[in-house]
Amino acid sequence: MSLSQIEIGTTAIIDGVDAPPPIARRLGDLGFIPGTPVTPIRRALLGDPGIYEIRGVQYCLRRSEAGAIRVRFDE
Amino acid sequence: MSEAGLAAPLRFGLLGSPNSGKTTLFNALTGLRARVGNYPGVTVERREGRAEIDGRRMVVIDLPGTYSLAAISPDEAIVSRVLAGEIAEVPAPDALIVTMDACTLERSLLLLAQALYQRKPICLVLTMVDELRARGGEIDLRRLSNALGIPVVGVVGHRGLGVDKLRRLLGRPEDWIRPHMLPPEGAAERAAWLDSILSNVVATRPGRNQVSDAVDRVVLHPLAGSLLFAAVMVLFFQLIFSWATPAMDAIDVAVGWIAQSVRSALPAGFLAGFFADGIIAGVGSVIIFLPQIVLLFTVLYFLEGIGYMARAAFVVDRAMGWVGLEGRAFVSLLSSYACAVPGIMATRTIPSPRSRLITILVAPLMTCSARLPVYALLIAAFVPAATVWGFLGLQGLVLLGLYLLGALSALCVAALLSRTLAKADELPFYLELPPYRMPSARLLLSQVWGSAAAFVKRAGTIILAASIALWFLLSFPRAEAPAGVDSPASASYALEHSIAGRIGHGIEPAIAPLGFDWKIGVGLVASLAAREVIVATLAQIYAAKDEGLSLREAVRKDRDPRTGKLVFSAATVASLLVFFVFALQCTSTLAIIRRETNSWRWPIFAFGYLLALAYAASFLTYRVVNALA
Numbered sequence: 001m002s003l004s005q006i007e008i009g010t011t012a013i014i015d016g017v018d019a020p021p022p023i024a025r026r027l028g029d030l031g032f033i034p035g036t037p038v039t040p041i042r043r044a045l046l047g048d049p050g051i052y053e054i055r056g057v058q059y060c061l062r063r064s065e066a067g068a069i070r071v072r073f074d075e
Numbered sequence: 076m077s078e079a080g081l082a083a084p085l086r087f088g089l090l091g092s093p094n095s096g097k098t099t100l101f102n103a104l105t106g107l108r109a110r111v112g113n114y115p116g117v118t119v120e121r122r123e124g125r126a127e128i129d130g131r132r133m134v135v136i137d138l139p140g141t142y143s144l145a146a147i148s149p150d151e152a153i154v155s156r157v158l159a160g161e162i163a164e165v166p167a168p169d170a171l172i173v174t175m176d177a178c179t180l181e182r183s184l185l186l187l188a189q190a191l192y193q194r195k196p197i198c199l200v201l202t203m204v205d206e207l208r209a210r211g212g213e214i215d216l217r218r219l220s221n222a223l224g225i226p227v228v229g230v231v232g233h234r235g236l237g238v239d240k241l242r243r244l245l246g247r248p249e250d251w252i253r254p255h256m257l258p259p260e261g262a263a264e265r266a267a268w269l270d271s272i273l274s275n276v277v278a279t280r281p282g283r284n285q286v287s288d289a290v291d292r293v294v295l296h297p298l299a300g301s302l303l304f305a306a307v308m309v310l311f312f313q314l315i316f317s318w319a320t321p322a323m324d325a326i327d328v329a330v331g332w333i334a335q336s337v338r339s340a341l342p343a344g345f346l347a348g349f350f351a352d353g354i355i356a357g358v359g360s361v362i363i364f365l366p367q368i369v370l371l372f373t374v375l376y377f378l379e380g381i382g383y384m385a386r387a388a389f390v391v392d393r394a395m396g397w398v399g400l401e402g403r404a405f406v407s408l409l410s411s412y413a414c415a416v417p418g419i420m421a422t423r424t425i426p427s428p429r430s431r432l433i434t435i436l437v438a439p440l441m442t443c444s445a446r447l448p449v450y451a452l453l454i455a456a457f458v459p460a461a462t463v464w465g466f467l468g469l470q471g472l473v474l475l476g477l478y479l480l481g482a483l484s485a486l487c488v489a490a491l492l493s494r495t496l497a498k499a500d501e502l503p504f505y506l507e508l509p510p511y512r513m514p515s516a517r518l519l520l521s522q523v524w525g526s527a528a529a530f531v532k533r534a535g536t537i538i539l540a541a542s543i544a545l546w547f548l549l550s551f552p553r554a555e556a557p558a559g560v561d562s563p564a565s566a567s568y569a570l571e572h573s574i575a576g577r578i579g580h581g582i583e584p585a586i587a588p589l590g591f592d593w594k595i596g597v598g599l600v601a602s603l604a605a606r607e608v609i610v611a612t613l614a615q616i617y618a619a620k621d622e623g624l625s626l627r628e629a630v631r632k633d634r635d636p637r638t639g640k641l642v643f644s645a646a647t648v649a650s651l652l653v654f655f656v657f658a659l660q661c662t663s664t665l666a667i668i669r670r671e672t673n674s675w676r677w678p679i680f681a682f683g684y685l686l687a688l689a690y691a692a693s694f695l696t697y698r699v700v701n702a703l704a
Contacts, residue, residue, distance in 0.1 A: 044392065
């Protein structure tokens with residue numbers, strides 16, 4: 001499952017980033033690293049772009065970036 | 076140490092992510108004495124400030140805000156290149172000051188971990204500790220210092236709290252504690268390192284920023300947010316378009332008065348003309364932009380500082396994304412309706428260099444206020460004051476059509492450029508939404524001052540030089556009209572025999588397919604100074620008594636001496652209007668593109684592609700209208 005598919009207000013755990021190395025690296029430097037909880041806060045009309053909260057910081061990501069971030073739900 | 080005062084100054088690199096309070100701290104440490112320039116080869120601004128602590132001189136290098144030292148574009152690479160001392164004019168810093176918003180400690184430690192690998196003395200400055208406390212958060216600074224192995228200071232930059240303590244610390248970087256070991260490499264290990272530090276030093280995490288959350292529910296709402304965005308933009312447009320006008324008119328009148336005084340004080344001839352029409356008019360054409368630039372940047376930096384720009388970018392990102400631009404480009408394109416110069420300067424708020432470059436290249440297509448006198452002259456003279464469908468004025472419709480043609484072309488060119496130009500270095504799009512904060516007046520003042528000063532210094536010199544050069548072209552060689560000719564006619568005679576007049580004749584074969592004769596050619600040469608100059612130049616050529624009614628009559632009646640046909644036929648007028656929609660007839664815009672892209676390549680490219688576009692569109696318009704007529 002990717003971050004762009006998660007419903008607003010639900011918290012998931014990051015599993016990894018499936019993107020070319022420079023982009024994956026940069027998303028990691030922003031805090032999108034495996035094991036970190038992330039929550040979609042809201043999305044614009046048609047679902048793009050979206051705002052995601054991670055470690056107390058809110059980022060606006062387009063669907064192309066959010067779609068590259070793999071997430072899971074802890075049972 | 077007596078030799079310390081004479082030795083080379085200590086150099087500190089100020090490193091931090093955007094919104095980390097870096098600029099506020101820079102101002103607090105160095106006052107308003109920053110030296111602003113450009114790094115070679117990139118569009119990144121270079122800022123250095125000086126300070127003195129305990130008689131020891133120091134230089135603070137304000138590094139561009141960054142989330143990472145692993146650069147993915149040449150612009151971003153500046154930070155690591157400065158740290159490594161790879162830029163010739165900028166010696167490597169001796170020590171680093173890393174700023175960090177206390178409320179985003181967790182994320183910011185990732186940048187610090189990379190900075191530690193620089194193996195330089197580092198001190199950490201936690202900013203906005205007041206906001207952390209207000210949100211119920213608590214961080215143990217001493218434990219943080221022990222865990223990281225570097226000195227840590229908490230400050231509230233805009234109120235100066237903690238800055239004295241930091242100053243004392245900066246006096247002795249040799250004595251700073253250094254880490255025993257570096258953070259581990261590898262994502263998982265780095266995450267574990269982060270967690271162990273956080274669990275050790277964070278007593279209570281800050282709660283959510285309730286105010287920001289509440290405001291965002293309105294500001295980012297699909298409907299309310301869009302309406303608010305539209306309202307902000309209308310106000311913004313009003314501000315730079317209407318409110319700057321009185322100040323600009325006053326400058327215009329004052330410059331005209333000074334030029335007139337100089338002309339009457341000096342004996343008529345070369346010197347009087349050079350000072351009045353060359354230098355004073357040239358300086359005037361620089362400072363005429365200042366009211367717009369100051370107003371624009373005051374509003375822009377305020378919206379940026381308060382946190383609205385990031386929200387506005389979110390609201391319009393989708394629409395701008397269609398043409399390959401990002402949300403912030405909207406503000407710049409809108410400003411360009413007033414004038415492309417402040418519009419292009421406003422692109423500094425666009426983080427992606429590629430998106431910024433495309434915005435700069437299409438900004439001159441937005442219909443700026445300098446085109447209005449040209450449109451007004453031609454429309455008033457040639458478009459009948461008829462009404463369409465009973466209530467719409469035909470003249471107004473033509474004007475609206477010209478505005479739309481410019482805007483649509485800008486979007487098409489943007490879409491085209493984003494699919495061709497620099498396609499390879501595709502950067503990820505991300506935007507931090509900082510909590511709403513009231514920017515301090517001092518910070519605003521320093522930012523607006525910096526931008527206005529940079530404009531006058533960098534673009535102003537080019538604009539002044541170009542104005543003087545054009546004055547030479549229009550005034551030399553000095554031709555004396557035959558005796559018995561009245562004064563407007565002798566001015567017309569002098570202009571026809573000037574270098575510009577000869578250029579006008581010279582380019583006539585090239586512009587004849589567009590329906591232009593040599594007189595329009597001279598006007599086009601003169602309008603390189605600024606578009607509206609073509610009106611004054613035509614008035615001079617036609618020896619018109621004023622630029623209003625009598626010029627309108629003169630252009631309407633003018634006939635080609637060889638063919639006897641009207642010079643300004645319907646096809647020629649349409650073609651000239653279309654030419655002005657596209658052509659980059661403005662040295663100020665070229666100068667500002669040169670300044671903002673730090674290379675002559677892009678102003679030349681912009682001038683070339685817009686000239687080609689103007690030529691093609693005018694040619695087509697001339698043929699089509701001729702065929703219809």
